[in-house]
Amino acid sequence: MRIDLHCHTTASDGKLTPVEIVQRAHTMQIRYLSITDHDTVAGIEAAQQAAAKLPASSPLHIIPGVEISCRWQGFEIHILGWQMDTEAAELAQLLEQQHVRRRERAAQIAEKLQAAGVSRQALDKVAASSSDNLTRKHFADAMVAAGDVKDIDSAFRRYLGKGNCAYVQPEWCSIEEAVAAIQSAGGYAGLAHPLAYQLSSKWLKRLLRDFSAAGGDALEVASGQQEKLHRQQLAELANDYKLKASAGSDFHGPSQWRELGRNLQLPEISEPVWQSWSLTE
Ligand SMILES: [Zn+2]
Ligand SMILES: [Zn+2]
CATH class of the missing domain: 1.10.150.650 (DNA polymerase; domain 1)
Known part of the structure; x- marks a missing residue:
C-alpha cells in the first residue's frame, strides 16, 4: 500500500494546487495521501473532491492533515496532524x-x-x-x-535564515498546544522531519522526550531523501520514546529531489501510526 502523510499545496507554500497534487498522487499510484499545509486545512476539501472523481479501480483517499509551526527552546519545530475533524473549534482557533x-x-x-x-x-x-x-x-x-x-x-x-539580517523570531504556539488542538479534534500528532532542525543528538532526545510527554503520537521516520542508516536510527528512537512511525515526502512541487510517495518504506521494527486507522489496502 502506497501512503504519503506529508505534502504541501498552494494553500501554503506548495507549487501545485490541491487538484494538481491529487492528479500527481494518482499518477504515482498512491492510495492514501495526507495534505499537510502549514497552519491551514484550506486545501483539503478541494483535494477530497478531486479524489472522489478518480476511477474506482484506482482510488486515492485524502487524509485530512496539517503542519503546525511550534516554538520550542528557541527552535521552530513542525508538528503534523492527521485525521482531525477540520472544523473542530479548538483547532480552528489555534x-x-x-x-x-x-x-x-x-x-x-x-x-x-x-x-x-x-x-x-x-x-x-x-x-x-x-x-x-x-x-x-x-x-x-x-x-x-x-x-x-x-x-x-x-x-x-x-x-x-536564523541569525541573518531579515530573520524574525517567530512567536508560534507551543508543542503542547499543537498536540492538544490536534487530538481534541480527534486527530493524531506527529513530529515532522526530526533531522531538519540540526539538533545535536542530546537535544533531539530532549525534543522527543518533550513531544512524547505532551502526548505526541508519532515520529516522521521515513522521508524520501534520507540515508538508510538515518531511517533506521529514527525508527529506533521512535520506539525508545513510545512513538509510532510515520512516512512523508514533504513534497512542495516537482523537483529532481522529492517525489510524492517515493522511497517511504518504514523499517521492520516500526509500528505505523496508521495501523489503527482501519485503512483498507
Ligand atoms: Zn516542516
Ligand atoms: Zn512540510
Missing part, C-alpha cells in the same frame, strides 16, 4: 491565531528585507501574492525570480 502571527511576521520580514536593499520587485511580488499564509519560502522564491539571489538556499543563508 490555526487562526497562527495566521495572525504569520501575517505579522511577514510584515516584519518585508521591512527588514527592504532595509537590507532587496529589490522592490521581489517585495511587491510577495505583497501581491494571493496566499494568506505567507512563509519565508514565498520571500525566497520572489527574491530568486527578481534576481536578488541566485537560489533559495542563498536567500536563506544571506537573509532569511
